[in-house]
Amino acid sequence: MAKIVPFKAVRPTRDKVSLVTSRSYDEYTPAELASQLDYNPFSFLHILNPAYVNLQKIATATRFKGVQLKYQEFKDEDVFKKENSPVFFLYEIQSKNNSFTGIIAGTSIEDYKNNVIKKHEDTLAYRVELFKDYLHQTGFNTEPVLITYPQNNELQAWIDKRKQKRPLYLFSTPNKDKHILWRIKEEDEIQWIQEQFEKAGNIYIADGHHRSASAEMLYDQDKESGNANLDYFMSFLICETNLKIYEYNRIINDLNGLTKQAFLKALEKDFVVENKQQELWKPKQKYQYGMYLDGDFYALSLKDTNFKSVMEALDAQILYTKVLNPLLGIGDLRNDERIDYIPGSKPITEIKKQVDSGDFEVGFMLYPASINEIKELADNDLIMPPKSTYIEPKFRSGLVIYEI
Template identity: 75%
Template sequence: MAKIVPFKAVRPARDKVSLVTSRSYDEYSPAELASQLDYNPFSFLHILKPAYINQQKASAETRFKSVHTKYQEFKDEQVLKQEAGAVFYLYEIQSKNRVFTGIIAGTSIEDYQNNVIKKHEDTLPYRVEYFKDYLHQTGFNTEPVLITYPEKPELQQWIATRKQKRPLYLFSSLNRDKHTLWRIRDAAEIQWLQQQFEGIDSLYIADGHHRSASSELLYEQDKASGNGNLNYFMSFLIAESDLKIYEYNRIIHDLNGLSKEQFLKALSKDFTVVNKHLELWKPEEKFNFGMYLGGEFYALQLKNTGFKSVLEALDAQILYEKVLHPLLGISDLRNDERIEYIPGNKPITLIKEMVDNGDYQVGFMLYPASITEIKQLANNNLIMPPKSTYIEPKFRSGLVVYEL
């Protein structure tokens, strides 16, 4: 039985929303970032990285306090405004190829602790601690956890009907996506939505494992304060069928001392290796892998597909167990500097270019995991290898803020 709650969100003034919201800070190139910070005084990036040129010289505590101060300035100047009462939001992102629609709400720390909200990725303690300190010092979060739920016809019908009403925001971002936000503040409608989620046994984290873990750590640290907002964290709840799950492809700096011929021979033990020459080939079904090596593409088809668990049958795990670890000597997927990851929404020509440039010797293309695999892993308390999935949609910073 899942619990969601409305909250008194902070959001941009209606006339400034397209100027305030931004992509995640890490997604900007240095030139793009400089342009935004130099020419757009309303960008939320000014809050996320105040005095960005000198950021690395300051302690974490000093940086976090600067974020808090800049955030308060945006509120004082009415660039950001707080809702008069607790609300939900319905949010749609329309890109060139897809439409994503979900509900923005507070989700329960208790549900997270009791495994009503299920996880499939591991977290790094230092990152969880770092973001917990960030939340504690800044007093807000604008990056919701992406959570998926089993599709419910009643909810889908409500969403379709609700989208016919006048939105609070309708704007386009520079990447040509269209964003629409509806505010849900009617008490009866809020109660009905809560009842719909009370009928759902399990929710699944799609993206945001570190953010949710940090929220739990902050709750445990500060719950004696009596701050009720700590009992929840902001989430973007979206039906399973609306998610877009990409793979993370892998590129490796070297062949661990093997020649191309030796490597291909070693691969043939577990895979049927087919030379695709210059064909831009990537797998179209499970247990198949693409490879770019020595100026040519290869198709690798796994010979033995009999596995005892969903984790063993996961393509990212298979690549690790059959290739990356035994042949290329990579044991730590998270920290080994010889391996890099390319999200599957990038063209495979990028992998070709990076290998052709000489910085890397081999690239691997995977078939994306399914939502069924993700749920089976979470239901069995199993953890995916690092960088197994890249999941859309991605939320814009500064669109909705949850205060702590």
């Protein structure tokens, strides 16, 4: 039984929404950032990087204060407006290859603590603490946690019907994605949506484990303040059948002292190894792996697929236990400097490029994990290996803001 609530969102005015919203700050190259910050005075990136004008590095606490001041400046200049009453939003993202639709709402800290909201990834304490401080000092969040819910035909029928109505926003972005936002303010519709999630049982974090953990930490720190907004965190709720789950591929910068021939021979213990030469080959099913080494692509097919648990059977875990750790000496997947990760949303030619450059020796392509694997891990309180999944959709910063 999941509890979701409407909230008094802050959002850009309709005439400025396409100028304000941005991709996640970390996704921009330095040149792209400079272009946006130099030529678009309405970009939300000005709020996220308030020291840009002075081209200076500042202390974390000072930067967070600058974010809060810049955000208030945008509000004072009427770039943003606040809803008069609590609302939900229905949000659709249309890209070249995919279309995603979900509900923007507040989700319950109590549900998070009681494991009604399930997790499948571990978090880094310093990142949770850092984002908690960010929320505390800035007083807002514009990065919702991506949460998935089981298929609900009634809810899907309502979504399909609601999308026929005139949206609040409809705009395109430079990458040619289309964004459509509908505001749900009618009390009867809000109550009906809440009832659908009350019947849903467990819901699952797809992306945003650090953000949800930071919201919990902030609640524990400041709950005596009486601020009811701390009881919830903003989420983008999307049906599990509408997620796009990519793998995270691995590139390693050496063969741990092995020759190419010795490494290929060692792989044959657990895999059928087939040289695909120049074919851009990637896995077509579970228990298959692609590999790029010394100018050739290889297909690796696992010989023994009998496993006792979902964790042991996870492709990312198999690669670690059969190859990365025993053969290549990779211990800590999160912190070992010899390994790097490329999301499966990028073409495998990116792996070829990195290896051919000489910076890396070998690359591995994985088959994406399924939503059922993710849910089974979460239901059994198990944690996926780091960088196992890259999940879309990704939310636009500055589109909807949850004030704390």
